[in-house]
Structure formats: structure tokens, C-alpha cells
Amino acid sequence: MTSVGTLGVAYRVRKSDKFYFKDGNLTWFKDFKKIPSSIIYLWLISKIGQEELQSIKIGSTQEALTIEGLKGISFRIPPKERIDSYQIEFDNIIKKMESNQETIQTLTQTRDNLLPKLMSGEVRVSELNTKIIK
Incomplete structure (x- = not known):
């Protein structure tokens, strides 16, 4: 997730991705034991998640999300059966x-x-129509 400048843009890394990053402006969430990554991802991109991230941002010229701020976020996790x-x-x-x-x-x-x-x-558009129809 982007954590400096443009905040809260989430990307879910798939097993098939060849993924590498070296940018310190990203926060990497991994190894959640109690909740699947899909739920974290969907929460991060939801209106509620985005509002929560906006509420913990710091800075005015260069906005940022800090690890401490992210650690302070809490939400109720439904029972495992419901998840x-x-x-x-x-x-x-x-x-x-x-x-x-x-x-x-x-x-x-x-x-x-x-x-x-x-x-x-x-x-020309007429050429495109002919090619598409054929």
C-alpha cells in the first residue's frame, strides 16, 4: 500500500506475480494469522478503510502513513466460521x-x-466496421 504522497493505494500480490519493490514509500502487509489477506485488501480499498487511513495520516506538504499510526487501527474481526x-x-x-x-x-x-x-x-471507421464484422 502506498504510504507517502498518494496514500492508501492497495495492491494485492498474487502468488503468480513476479513482485519486487525497493521503495520506502510502501507498506507491506503480510503473514496475517487470524484474517485472510482478501479481507484486509477489501477493507483497505473500501470507503471505511480509506477514511480510517485518512484519519491517521501525518504531514501537510508530504502526507504519510506511519507504522505506529497503522498499528493503532482497530476493527472487529468476525468469528472464523463467518469469515x-x-x-x-x-x-x-x-x-x-x-x-x-x-x-x-x-x-x-x-x-x-x-x-x-x-x-x-x-x-477509417468504415474500414474498422468491415474488419470487425468479418
């Missing part, structure tokens, strides 16, 4: 979010490739 019963739903929500992000990236890349060609006249 287990919702875990599949939480994982499905995160999978859908990841799928949507991939779709957005693909569409953005397609737009970025097509727009200059459309603007220069290299490709």
Missing part, C-alpha cells in the same frame, strides 16, 4: 476486479493503438 463462509465470495469479488483491470488495460492499449491511426487517416 470462512464469506471467503469464497471475497475471492470471487477480487477475481472479478482483477479481470476487469485486465480488460481495462486491453481496451486502453487498443485505444492507444487505434487513435493515432484514426486521427492521421491511416484507418
Whole structure:
């Protein structure tokens, strides 16, 4: 999660990710024993989580979240049985979010490739319609 400047942007590292960072402006949450990472992630990106992070920030010119401030956050953890019963739903929500992000990236890349060609006249809309229909 970003902890300096732009605060509270969370990223959930997947097992398939080749992930490396060396930036001191990030906070890495790991090895939670009582609560799955999916719940932590969903809380961090929720309105309630973001408001909580805003309430503990320090600094005015360069805002930051400190480890001490993060340690001071508390919230009630539901019983394990309840967490287990919702875990599949939480994982499905995160999978859908990841799928949507991939779709957005693909569409953005397609737009970025097509727009200059459309603007220069290299490709015309009628040509695109014909190619898409075929």
C-alpha cells in the first residue's frame, strides 16, 4: 500500500506475480494469522478503510502513513466460521476486479493503438466496421 504522497493505494500480490519493490514509500502487509489477506485488501480499498487511513495520516506538504499510526487501527474481526463462509465470495469479488483491470488495460492499449491511426487517416471507421464484422 502506498504510504507517502498518494496514500492508501492497495495492491494485492498474487502468488503468480513476479513482485519486487525497493521503495520506502510502501507498506507491506503480510503473514496475517487470524484474517485472510482478501479481507484486509477489501477493507483497505473500501470507503471505511480509506477514511480510517485518512484519519491517521501525518504531514501537510508530504502526507504519510506511519507504522505506529497503522498499528493503532482497530476493527472487529468476525468469528472464523463467518469469515470462512464469506471467503469464497471475497475471492470471487477480487477475481472479478482483477479481470476487469485486465480488460481495462486491453481496451486502453487498443485505444492507444487505434487513435493515432484514426486521427492521421491511416484507418477509417468504415474500414474498422468491415474488419470487425468479418
